[in-house]
Amino acid sequence: MEQKAPDKRERISTLGQIGLQQFAPYLMNRIMGRYNATLRDNFRRQHRTIPQVRTLAVLSVMDGVTVGDLSVYTVIEQSTLSRTLDALEGHGLVRREPDASDSRVRKVYLTDKGRAEFNRAWPAMHDAFERMFDGIDDAEYAALIGTLQKMLNNIRMHEI
Structure with a gap:
């Protein structure tokens, strides 16, 4: 009987074997770190921080969000x-x-x-x-977005 080749994830067991340039979490962190660093200087001129602008960005798209949901959407810990x-x-x-239906819940609105x-x-941000x-190209971008959405679905802890 023919043996099936081991799955790629079964064969690679160390970060050294994968390599940083092939390790998606490392690449995603580098990309977002660079993106945020680029914006940080611009936002400082507006006297704003990355978390502040990220909050404004989410509220510009979905206003009237609970604080808990806003924490998920902005990827900011609730204390921060x-x-x-x-x-x-x-x-x-x-x-x-x-909130109209539960006074213990607070909703956040953009003025x-x-x-x-x-x-x-x-x-x-757009630049x-x-x-x-x-x-x-558009096809590569669409494929990336599809892959990222699948990844988020695999790891998410919230329904949103």
């Missing part, structure tokens, strides 16, 4: 998000309101001033995004 929301609320960029602040940050995908 709480401080971030305090700062944004203090500058009049967001507002927190009790007009917050939308304007995000709109000032967006061109730098960095465009540079990141320079030379990558």
Whole structure:
């Protein structure tokens, strides 16, 4: 009887065997680290941090999100998000309101001033995004997005 060749993941057991340039988590961290570093300098000129702008970005797309869901969407720990929301609320960029059906739950909304602040940050974000995908055609981009969505589905801990 013919033996089946071992699965690629079964054959490779160490990071040294995989190599950093073939280890997707390493590459994803490097890419996002570079993306954030590029934006950090721009946001400093606006007196904003990466977590603040990330929060404004999510709220610009889906307003009225619970704090818990916002933590998931922004990939910011709740303690950091709480401080971030305090700062944004203090500058009049967001507002927190009790949920109509459960007063213990707080929803976060973008104010007009917050939308304007995000709109000032967006061109730098879009430029960095465009540079990141320079030379990558639509089919490659679609394949990457499909793969990333499958990966997120494999590891996610939340329904969102």
